[in-house]
Amino acid sequence: MKRVGIEVSAAIAEAAKLARVEVISAYPITPQTHIVERLAELVADGELEAVYMNVESEHSALSACVGAAAAGARTFTSTSAQGLELMHEILFIASSLRLPIVMVLVNRALSAPLSIWCDHSDVMAARDCGWIMLFCENGQEAVDSVIMAYRIAEDRRVLLPVMVNIDGFTLSHVIEPVEFPEQELVDSFLPPYNPLFTLNPERPVTMGAYGMPEIYTEAKYAQEMAIKGSKAVVKEVMEEFGRVFGRRYNIIETYNLDGAESAFFALGTINENIKTAIDALREKGKNIGLISLRLFRPFPSEELIEILKNLKRLMVIERAMPQGAENTPLFNEISSLAFHNRLEIQLENYIAGLGGRDVDPQEFITIATNPFQKDGKMNYKVIGVRG
Amino acid sequence: MKIYKTLERYTEKPDAEYIASGHRACQGCAEVLALRLAFKVLGKNTILAMATGCMEIISTPLPLTCWRLPWIHVAFENAAAVASGIESAIRILRQKGKIPDVPINVVGIAGDGGTSDIGLQALSGALERGHRMIYICLDNEAYMNTGIQRSSATPYGAFTTTSPPGKKSIGQSTWKKDMPKIAAAHNIPYVATACPSYPFDFLNKVKKATMVNGPAYLHVLSVCPTGWRIPSELAIEYGRLAVRSGFFPLYEVENGVFRLTYKPESLIPVKEYMKGQGRFRHLTEKEITEIQERINKEWERLLRLCEATKP
Ligand SMILES: Cc1ncc(C[n+]2csc(CCOP(=O)(O)OP(=O)(O)O)c2C)c(N)n1
Ligand code: SF4
Numbered sequence: 001m002k003r004v005g006i007e008v009s010a011a012i013a014e015a016a017k018l019a020r021v022e023v024i025s026a027y028p029i030t031p032q033t034h035i036v037e038r039l040a041e042l043v044a045d046g047e048l049e050a051v052y053m054n055v056e057s058e059h060s061a062l063s064a065c066v067g068a069a070a071a072g073a074r075t076f077t078s079t080s081a082q083g084l085e086l087m088h089e090i091l092f093i094a095s096s097l098r099l100p101i102v103m104v105l106v107n108r109a110l111s112a113p114l115s116i117w118c119d120h121s122d123v124m125a126a127r128d129c130g131w132i133m134l135f136c137e138n139g140q141e142a143v144d145s146v147i148m149a150y151r152i153a154e155d156r157r158v159l160l161p162v163m164v165n166i167d168g169f170t171l172s173h174v175i176e177p178v179e180f181p182e183q184e185l186v187d188s189f190l191p192p193y194n195p196l197f198t199l200n201p202e203r204p205v206t207m208g209a210y211g212m213p214e215i216y217t218e219a220k221y222a223q224e225m226a227i228k229g230s231k232a233v234v235k236e237v238m239e240e241f242g243r244v245f246g247r248r249y250n251i252i253e254t255y256n257l258d259g260a261e262s263a264f265f266a267l268g269t270i271n272e273n274i275k276t277a278i279d280a281l282r283e284k285g286k287n288i289g290l291i292s293l294r295l296f297r298p299f300p301s302e303e304l305i306e307i308l309k310n311l312k313r314l315m316v317i318e319r320a321m322p323q324g325a326e327n328t329p330l331f332n333e334i335s336s337l338a339f340h341n342r343l344e345i346q347l348e349n350y351i352a353g354l355g356g357r358d359v360d361p362q363e364f365i366t367i368a369t370n371p372f373q374k375d376g377k378m379n380y381k382v383i384g385v386r387g
Numbered sequence: 388m389k390i391y392k393t394l395e396r397y398t399e400k401p402d403a404e405y406i407a408s409g410h411r412a413c414q415g416c417a418e419v420l421a422l423r424l425a426f427k428v429l430g431k432n433t434i435l436a437m438a439t440g441c442m443e444i445i446s447t448p449l450p451l452t453c454w455r456l457p458w459i460h461v462a463f464e465n466a467a468a469v470a471s472g473i474e475s476a477i478r479i480l481r482q483k484g485k486i487p488d489v490p491i492n493v494v495g496i497a498g499d500g501g502t503s504d505i506g507l508q509a510l511s512g513a514l515e516r517g518h519r520m521i522y523i524c525l526d527n528e529a530y531m532n533t534g535i536q537r538s539s540a541t542p543y544g545a546f547t548t549t550s551p552p553g554k555k556s557i558g559q560s561t562w563k564k565d566m567p568k569i570a571a572a573h574n575i576p577y578v579a580t581a582c583p584s585y586p587f588d589f590l591n592k593v594k595k596a597t598m599v600n601g602p603a604y605l606h607v608l609s610v611c612p613t614g615w616r617i618p619s620e621l622a623i624e625y626g627r628l629a630v631r632s633g634f635f636p637l638y639e640v641e642n643g644v645f646r647l648t649y650k651p652e653s654l655i656p657v658k659e660y661m662k663g664q665g666r667f668r669h670l671t672e673k674e675i676t677e678i679q680e681r682i683n684k685e686w687e688r689l690l691r692l693c694e695a696t697k698p
Contacts, residue, residue, distance in 0.1 A: 049479070060467075060468035060512055063468035064468050066469055067469035073475070073476035090462060199473060206452035209450070209451075215450065
């Protein structure tokens with residue numbers, strides 16, 4: 001395996017190449033652009049045998065992926081923020097049609113005010129679209145996740161689209177050391193897409209029929225069973241990936257959690273700063289850890305319960321601002337788990353890092369040493385908000 | 388069976404039906420008739436991407452289907468984008484030897500709403516990219532599936548539920564968007580208007596569309612007895628009147644060259660076309676005269692275009 005220093009966006013494009021994607025359909029948006037530019041180059045240079053579709057919008061980008069996947073091609077798309085919002089309608093349709101499209105979502109704040117910088121308001125607004133959702137913390141994970149994503153998506157027990165989340169700029173634009181697996185090894189891990197049904201004149205099928213009230217519920221129930229069932233497949237694929245490539249992944253990652261009484265809970269690159277804070281706190285004798293999800297949808301409830309059982313305090317760090325909701329999306333999931341499983345755990349909710357705002361490790365040290373007391377107005381504390 | 392004999396010119400299996408009977412279209416629906424005819428020409432090796440609209444709703448109540456062709460419906464505004472994705476997939480899969488190298492007609496279909504309003508951007512993108520696909524707009528001049536609301540293809544003066552005539556309204560207050568010319572402005576190899584009331588003209592155009600190398604756009608006037616407020620047995624007749632009055636001229640644009648494919652000796656008055664239709668019932672003589680003047684102008688313009696682009 002060769003190890004190179006490479007911009008993570010370019011590495012993701014290389015990963016798509018290793019996955020031998022066949023149709024790429026995407027529309028540029030900062031900070032996703034480097035991924036699609038690199039893919040366009042790979043196709044233009046004949047290094048990747050694929051069709052690169054220059055579509056006129058994200059709505060069409062995903063629509064074209066739906067058509068291409070339905071016709072039997074391995075498809076790739078990538079977007080950010082407003083682009084994801086423009087795709088929103090088709091996100092639901094892609095998953096309901098059970099099409100194994102892979103999208104790299106380069107996380108970015110939603111307008112307004114217009115912001116090109118990272119937070120998770122885009123993915124959180126699309127969290128219940130029926131896509132399997134993975135999160136990455138570094139370039140290596142991003143590369144490996146794209147390869148695993150196809151294997152998961154195309155598994156006949158799954159057949160669902162997968163979204164690979166990487167933080168805009170803080171991950172997409174940094175140069176990192178990445179090990180690229182050999183093509184043959186990827187080929188052995190990821191066989192060609194062999195769909196159950198395609199739009200094939202020899203064996204015509206109807207896709208996307210409408211459902212009367214007598215059948216809609218059953219159709220949705222079946223889809224829900226599929227995404228719930230995909231968790232076992234995700235675990236299987238991660239395990240096999242570890243066997244084949246030697247890099248092991250878990251649906252939940254933890255840091256310094258053994259014997260910890262309290263923990264942070266967060267997604268994405270902000271974890272790096274949290275880890276720095278944890279290291280400092282540990283030196284002061286505070287036993288505190290970190291829980292992060294590599295798999296966010298389907299939500300790994302059972303596995304989380306097992307971990308949360310042993311904790312007294314959990315600090316949920318959310319990079320999205322709910323508007324008018326009881327609480328933030330991540331916190332809602334966690335508190336629902338805690339309530340329904342009678343977990344004796346103190347839950348605190350923090351919003352941090354909106355629209356690319358840096359969150360200093362010191363901030364996490366403060367949080368860890370001064371528990372947030374609700375002031376009656378807000379259920380969460382917004383870190384660093386001025387006046 | 389005279390029609391079958393003649394149909395043999397276009398198709399190997401004239402009696403094959405690719406949209407099965409038992410669908411739920413209204414009686415006299417010319418949209419479904421247009422589809423039935425078009426697929427006879429397109430044949431078995433066809434993949435169809437359809438927008439939300441009447442033809443989708445009448446044909447596929449899960450778990451039933453009327454389609455004997457591979458068919459996909461994704462959303463209202465994206466038939467062209469979906470079809471272009473299918474075409475791209477077929478191209479690369481064929482190149483990689485994953486599917487047999489046989490010609491496949493990739494067809495996108497939408498109503499006038501799904502084409503000239505919400506789907507225009509996706510259509511324009513697909514035409515510009517030059518996919519080898521056929522796009523058929525089934526123009527019944529309103530959003531019929533949602534219950535007769537106006538579209539940008541609704542004719543001036545027509546009643547719809549969202550362009551109701553009233554003390555301060557004539558009904559639809561804008562002129563029909565010229566979708567075929569918008570398509571032609573993309574400089575694609577083939578654009579045509581057609582109407583199933585002129586079946587052989589229509590079949591010819593579908594056939595031609597399958598033969599060009601690049602996108603083809605067919606704009607098909609499809610009479611909707613329900614929305615136009617006419618008796619269902621008169622659908623074919625009204626299609627003829629639309630053509631003969633110049634309300635909907637039959638022409639094609641082949642590589643930029645405009646040509647009328649049916650030229651009436653003289654146009655019948657538009658009043659003949661409009662008078663029996665409930666959607667125009669409220670119009671005064673004066674208003675109809677104004678419409679007549681505009682139709683005359685448009686007709687003259689079309690004749691001049693044909694003349695000017697003559698090779
Ligand atoms: C994004 C979106 N907006 C609105 C609708 C509702 N809708 C479904 S079909 C339709 C009208 C279809 O009209 P047209 O394309 O002219 O086809 P027709 O039914 O007349 O054949 C509308 C408004 C929708 N499905 N999706
Ligand atoms: S409403 Fe009109 S277009 Fe729709 S099925 Fe009925 S006749 Fe056909």
